[in-house]
Amino acid sequence: MLDSRPRILSVGTANPPERYRQEDLLERYRVEDPRLRSLFTSSHIRTRHLYLAPAGADGAPHESQGELLKKHRNGAMEIGPQAVTKCLEPLGLTVKDIDYLCCITTTGFLAPGLTALLMKEMGFREDCSRADIVGMGCNAGLNGLNPVASWAMANPGKNALMVSIEICSAAYVFDYTMRTAIVNSLFGDGAAAVLVRASERDEAAFAPKILGFNSHIIPSAVGAMRFDWDDDAGKFSFFLDRDIPYVVGANAERPLGRLLAAHGLKRRNISHWLVHSGGKKVVDAIKYNIGISEWDVRHTHSVLRDYGNLSSGSFLFSYERLLHEGRVKRGDYGVMMTMGPGSTIETALIRW
Amino acid sequence: MYETLTFEDGGDVATIVLRRERINVRQIRELEKVCDHLEDTSAAKVVVIRGRSLGIDFADFDPKEALDIHGFNKWEKLVSRIERLPQVTLFAVDGACVGGGFQLLLACDLRVCTPDTAFSLPEVKLGFLPGMATFRLAKYVGLGHAKRLMLTGAALGAEDALRLGVVDSVGADLDATVASSLAALGPMSAVAGTLARRLLNESFHTEPEDAIGHFLAAQHRAISQAVFLDTLKKERG
Numbered sequence A: 001m002l003d004s005r006p007r008i009l010s011v012g013t014a015n016p017p018e019r020y021r022q023e024d025l026l027e028r029y030r031v032e033d034p035r036l037r038s039l040f041t042s043s044h045i046r047t048r049h050l051y052l053a054p055a056g057a058d059g060a061p062h063e064s065q066g067e068l069l070k071k072h073r074n075g076a077m078e079i080g081p082q083a084v085t086k087c088l089e090p091l092g093l094t095v096k097d098i099d100y101l102c103c104i105t106t107t108g109f110l111a112p113g114l115t116a117l118l119m120k121e122m123g124f125r126e127d128c129s130r131a132d133i134v135g136m137g138c139n140a141g142l143n144g145l146n147p148v149a150s151w152a153m154a155n156p157g158k159n160a161l162m163v164s165i166e167i168c169s170a171a172y173v174f175d176y177t178m179r180t181a182i183v184n185s186l187f188g189d190g191a192a193a194v195l196v197r198a199s200e201r202d203e204a205a206f207a208p209k210i211l212g213f214n215s216h217i218i219p220s221a222v223g224a225m226r227f228d229w230d231d232d233a234g235k236f237s238f239f240l241d242r243d244i245p246y247v248v249g250a251n252a253e254r255p256l257g258r259l260l261a262a263h264g265l266k267r268r269n270i271s272h273w274l275v276h277s278g279g280k281k282v283v284d285a286i287k288y289n290i291g292i293s294e295w296d297v298r299h300t301h302s303v304l305r306d307y308g309n310l311s312s313g314s315f316l317f318s319y320e321r322l323l324h325e326g327r328v329k330r331g332d333y334g335v336m337m338t339m340g341p342g343s344t345i346e347t348a349l350i351r352w
Numbered sequence B: 001m002y003e004t005l006t007f008e009d010g011g012d013v014a015t016i017v018l019r020r021e022r023i024n025v026r027q028i029r030e031l032e033k034v035c036d037h038l039e040d041t042s043a044a045k046v047v048v049i050r051g052r053s054l055g056i057d058f059a060d061f062d063p064k065e066a067l068d069i070h071g072f073n074k075w076e077k078l079v080s081r082i083e084r085l086p087q088v089t090l091f092a093v094d095g096a097c098v099g100g101g102f103q104l105l106l107a108c109d110l111r112v113c114t115p116d117t118a119f120s121l122p123e124v125k126l127g128f129l130p131g132m133a134t135f136r137l138a139k140y141v142g143l144g145h146a147k148r149l150m151l152t153g154a155a156l157g158a159e160d161a162l163r164l165g166v167v168d169s170v171g172a173d174l175d176a177t178v179a180s181s182l183a184a185l186g187p188m189s190a191v192a193g194t195l196a197r198r199l200l201n202e203s204f205h206t207e208p209e210d211a212i213g214h215f216l217a218a219q220h221r222a223i224s225q226a227v228f229l230d231t232l233k234k235e236r237g
Helices: A022-028 A034-041 A065-091 A114-122 A137-154 A178-184 A244-251 A253-262 A280-290 A295-307 A311-325 B025-040 B069-083 B100-106 B133-141 B143-152 B158-164 B174-185 B190-205 B208-223 B226-236
Strands: A007-014 A019-021 A047-049 A100-105 A129-134 A160-167 A189-197 A209-217 A225-230 A235-240 A270-275 A333-340 A344-351 B005-009 B013-018 B046-053 B088-098 B110-113 B118-120
Touching: A007 A065, A007 A209, A007 A311, A019 A022, A022 A034, A034 A178, A047 A189, A047 A295, A065 A100, A065 A114, A065 A160, A065 A189, A065 A235, A100 A114, A100 A137, A100 A311, A114 A129, A114 A160, A129 A137, A137 A160, A137 A189, A137 A209, A137 A225, A137 A311, A137 A333, A137 A344, A160 A311, A178 A235, A189 A311, A209 A253, A244 A253, A244 A280, A244 B208, A253 A280, A253 A333, A253 A344, A270 A295, A270 A311, A280 A295, A280 A333, A280 B208, A295 A311, A311 A333, B005 B025, B013 B025, B025 B069, B046 B100, B046 B174, B069 B100, B088 B100, B088 B174, B100 B118, B100 B133, B110 B174, B133 B143, B190 B208, B190 B226, B208 B226
Parallel strands: A100 A129, A100 A160, A270 A333, B013 B046, B046 B088, B088 B110, B088 B118
Antiparallel strands: A007 A189, A019 A047, A160 A189, A209 A344, A225 A235, A333 A344, B005 B013
């Protein structure tokens, strides 16, 4: 029987060249308020890769919305192509082989979007189809993978490439308030690309099949995570409600239960958990609500520790670490889980 | 359908009786099957495991094959599954609790025995390790007693086991002892119970800065459940 389900054949990631410890930022921007300082130093994040502006005379970085948008574009065109190349090289593919390109970002609005810019920058074929998913937040990697997988399934043998590019340092408002410090202490810059293809020729490849997705939206928490205009700052600003980690945790069983039930599986059948590195609190809430262990979220934690929250690409950094670990066996099931504005939880089931 | 044990599950209490005194591959498989049922379909709130256990039956393993580490991994996975069952677990030991049986007992929430029961971990004397009891035992009895028991392989009598906290109660009539333990447990929230057990099991090796986050996540789950919402309603009048 022809099995038309697509596989994730490769992953590649990239980050900006400059890496900062949390203490470096406090020093650079002269953050002295102990409450703000403790947000940075107790957040279970050690380092992040960021594009940081120099400090002004008062210690703070001063970037207009226009400058932040330029940073988003320039940063995306630096690390996006690196992630794509790292993803394609192991397969012996080049951008000329790509038939469908999907780019995901929340850190800046551009028209034409990142797909068009990447295609020009890297020389994709002119007949490559494309889609931009903009503004869906941390969960968007799975909102993107869902249509990418469908496209791959509808076009057997063709190469679909999904690229998440988040320049979170282009979403900075630095005003020494708790609201912005929560955000500025958490998010990092990074890009991750995956190649998805449905082909019988890949039957022997050690690459997981994408078996299905399940979504969950919590309309009552629509305002709990948002990236909206701040009139006072004259910039977009990200807001995170303090209760949202727990609300997300309490809802996590629902999409997971539906996803597993649809495939006749139990939680104990899942060997690998790829949970979005949203922050320490939300990962704890997920752990205790769906009953998975600290070990199950080891990559989630280590990605958070080394990179911060990379928004839509985080879970792909965990996926890359899982592969490098060399522990995955043929037949193993994995669950991918991302959460973000909506408020929403997205899940996917994969099998090697 | 079970050869090494009997399993009954009807009301609030499910009961496993170990019919084989030495743990073999078949018994591990059958216990896994029982766990499948308890996790997936059982309505039981408590699981009682009864029997005596003399440890792992090496004679039952293929003598032509070297014993590899994967069999031990299977055993440990089973023990930690029993430790995390959605039900409260009670191990009622009658007469002997040696090696693997002792290891399994330490994974259970409540533990009772008859006065003539002797507990021992002879593994180290035999040249191997008593499984993850190396991590569990000291949590019950303290490091000093754990070292003595493991290194000497000495038998621990029922009264000493009670004194050290290996068991919660000792009684000649095991049925009556089990019944009074279950009565003392009373009705409870399964969610709060299993969350409390998980935090306790993790309590010895969780960093203080992580512990508060784990607690808050668990507490949020507990206070979202119907049982707590009812309590709140009653308390507030």
